[in-house]
Amino acid sequence: MSLFIVNILDGFVTGLLLFMLCSGLTLIFSMMGVLNFAHASFYMLGAYFGYQISTIVGFWPGLLLAPILVGVIGAAIERYGLRRVHKFGHVPELIFTFGLALLIEEVVQFFWGKSQMAFEAPDVLNFSAFSIAGNAFPAYKVFMIFVAMGVFLVLLYILTKTRVGMIIQAALSYPETVQNLGHNVPLIFMGVFGVGTAMAGIAGVMAGPVLGTFPGMAVVLGSIVFVTIVIGGLGSLWGALFASLLIGWLQTFAASYNVKMADILMAFGLNQPVDMTTSMLRDLWSLTLPQIGPILPYLLMVFVLAFRPQGLFGKRET
Amino acid sequence: MKHDTENSTVPSAAQPGRAPLIAMRSALPWIIAAVALALMPVVFASGSALTIMNQMAITIIFALAYNMLLGQAGMLSFGHAVYMGLGGFFCMHLLNQVEYNELYLPLPLLPLFGGLFGLIFAFVIGSFSTRRAGTVFAMISLGVGELIAACSIIIVVFFGGEEGVSGDRTMGPTVFGFDFASQLEVYYLTVIWLLLAALGMYLFSRTPIGRIANAVRDNEERAEFLGYSQRNVRWISFCASGFFCGIAGALFAINFEILTEENLNLATSGSILLITFLGGVGFFLGPVIGAVVFTLLQTVLSLYTELWQLYLGILFVLTVMFFPSGLAGLLAMHVRPWKIGKLGLLARPYVQIAGPGLIFVLASAAVLEILFHARHASIGAEQMSLYGISFNSHAVAPLAFALIVAAASLFIIARLAPALLEAWGDANHGDSP
Numbered sequence: 043m044s045l046f047i048v049n050i051l052d053g054f055v056t057g058l059l060l061f062m063l064c065s066g067l068t069l070i071f072s073m074m075g076v077l078n079f080a081h082a083s084f085y086m087l088g089a090y091f092g093y094q095i096s097t098i099v100g101f102w103p104g105l106l107l108a109p110i111l112v113g114v115i116g117a118a119i120e121r122y123g124l125r126r127v128h129k130f131g132h133v134p135e136l137i138f139t140f141g142l143a144l145l146i147e148e149v150v151q152f153f154w155g156k157s158q159m160a161f162e163a164p165d166v167l168n169f170s171a172f173s174i175a176g177n178a179f180p181a182y183k184v185f186m187i188f189v190a191m192g193v194f195l196v197l198l199y200i201l202t203k204t205r206v207g208m209i210i211q212a213a214l215s216y217p218e219t220v221q222n223l224g225h226n227v228p229l230i231f232m233g234v235f236g237v238g239t240a241m242a243g244i245a246g247v248m249a250g251p252v253l254g255t256f257p258g259m260a261v262v263l264g265s266i267v268f269v270t271i272v273i274g275g276l277g278s279l280w281g282a283l284f285a286s287l288l289i290g291w292l293q294t295f296a297a298s299y300n301v302k303m304a305d306i307l308m309a310f311g312l313n314q315p316v317d318m319t320t321s322m323l324r325d326l327w328s329l330t331l332p333q334i335g336p337i338l339p340y341l342l343m344v345f346v347l348a349f350r351p352q353g354l355f356g357k358r359e360t
Numbered sequence: 361m362k363h364d365t366e367n368s369t370v371p372s373a374a375q376p377g378r379a380p381l382i383a384m385r386s387a388l389p390w391i392i393a394a395v396a397l398a399l400m401p402v403v404f405a406s407g408s409a410l411t412i413m414n415q416m417a418i419t420i421i422f423a424l425a426y427n428m429l430l431g432q433a434g435m436l437s438f439g440h441a442v443y444m445g446l447g448g449f450f451c452m453h454l455l456n457q458v459e460y461n462e463l464y465l466p467l468p469l470l471p472l473f474g475g476l477f478g479l480i481f482a483f484v485i486g487s488f489s490t491r492r493a494g495t496v497f498a499m500i501s502l503g504v505g506e507l508i509a510a511c512s513i514i515i516v517v518f519f520g521g522e523e524g525v526s527g528d529r530t531m532g533p534t535v536f537g538f539d540f541a542s543q544l545e546v547y548y549l550t551v552i553w554l555l556l557a558a559l560g561m562y563l564f565s566r567t568p569i570g571r572i573a574n575a576v577r578d579n580e581e582r583a584e585f586l587g588y589s590q591r592n593v594r595w596i597s598f599c600a601s602g603f604f605c606g607i608a609g610a611l612f613a614i615n616f617e618i619l620t621e622e623n624l625n626l627a628t629s630g631s632i633l634l635i636t637f638l639g640g641v642g643f644f645l646g647p648v649i650g651a652v653v654f655t656l657l658q659t660v661l662s663l664y665t666e667l668w669q670l671y672l673g674i675l676f677v678l679t680v681m682f683f684p685s686g687l688a689g690l691l692a693m694h695v696r697p698w699k700i701g702k703l704g705l706l707a708r709p710y711v712q713i714a715g716p717g718l719i720f721v722l723a724s725a726a727v728l729e730i731l732f733h734a735r736h737a738s739i740g741a742e743q744m745s746l747y748g749i750s751f752n753s754h755a756v757a758p759l760a761f762a763l764i765v766a767a768a769s770l771f772i773i774a775r776l777a778p779a780l781l782e783a784w785g786d787a788n789h790g791d792s793p
Binding site for chain 2: 076077123126127130132133134136137138140141142144145147148149151152153155261265268269272276329333334336337340341343344347348351
């Protein structure tokens, strides 16, 4: 039971981290109708900027400055890159963000090399907040939960309660009408793209010390982020939240419960072949849950797309 | 060979009675290509050149097959390495069966079976992934790609786990006395399959189904109202593409005699997208140009610099931003000036701008190389050599010099650009010289 609670908490942290990326990606998608393939690359940039700033002035200024820097870069890429490609159509846009993801990975390797950076959590948070039956829960993860929820609540407040949020929501659905009412819609788009990438930057600074700051971090998280927003339904913020938590828990639980396929098969009354080396089904018999954990999200996505192409919470098909 | 604009030439070939089965004009490029490919080993006889050419031929088949989806049916796939990889893995197992005398199969026929396997797999995946084009198709292809790549570590029986599956191509029955032990024999085998596959894909694009695929790409709703099921059209295109990918996979198996997880993963799927787009998706020959340029860049550039992937990334992003029709599109832009006999007008501005352009590229690369060396060189190894000059990368002078040269050449390019644009305008106007 205690392991169950620890997994719930760990999965919650992973899910919230995913949601920091997915919420920005979903906003950008509803705005432009195109998935930003480079979104996880901005997350990686956030981690690296956070590390670089932390070596000069410490972790806390980094947590503030790195996302701003990432957001500015994101806004500039929207203004001078995406807006240019937009007129060629959706497929070139998707290809552009894909190329951007490749390029950012190379640029990161250009400046910081291929090895992992020594990005550490600040000493203030380097203690265990509480422990459940001997499993210590680090204070840093508690801090991550609070920051993620704080960012989400601020975003929700701005989007639903302020005048700026109303204009943004209107611009997402009816850009021409909002334009005719005298609002600068391209500026709104640039701003939303900047804020979305800045949120990925915050996630990066926070995840850097826990998950490691290395050039492959964007690829590791990137495809999972797409899977998540596709499962949740493209353009749906609540779908993104639901799917993020679902994937977070799915991965955490799959990694910690060592269920063996052999046990399940034997429970059905099947006998394990004596000579495993020649059996064609030997992989089926030696399969364990932690082994297939990483592919579960993809499997889920393929099923969701095959049977409900608009995703769990999505309203429209793309 | 731009398939969007070539519609006008089709009726002339269909004159009843008089027209020969194959017009000389359309057969000539293929004959020239065949002769050129046959003569290539005479010009480039070294072992490494043969290896590069084999790799190039396989990449061309793969890129052409990929463009059947991206360019001709408007489907963007992020997991297409899977179909080539699975075909290759299947052929590797067939090769091993042949080696243990459990199967009689001459090596030259192997790609056919790789193709069939790719076709079967594409049929299964296509049954649900081709229902929608656009983002949904792209995401399903990404999901399936990641799924298969991850499975390759788990399912050891078929994929061989981390170390992959390897075999020996020379163990089969000899064909006309060839046992395919030498690179040259493999080259000719690969090239024959390259011609067959390219011809097959070209002819596919001319069939009614190939034409309807273009229609579905441009406007799926309108095609649907004409009575064509957009899903079936995409499915058929997808299966055909899977077939040719399988052939490429089989040739990969024959050439390298090993397949690993690397043949299935996202990086391979991404690079084929890069190659195809770089070459130009709107043209049949685009992927061929892309594959040749990419393979050359990859093999030659990587000899000289560690940063070749960075340069490739920059090139790719610039292509998407400024030349979305790719290298083939750039060449095709010159067809009109050539036809009206005004290509000569462009020669002078091109020559003028070529010098500063080359200097700008070299100087910018020098800036990057110096910065990279200064950041990553081990302590004490501060000397670096670039373009045959040896200097200290930590000093300010070389970097400043490279920056000044780059800025100066950029300034000259900016000054020459209006003349080029003017000449371009002149060359594209008027009907006769």
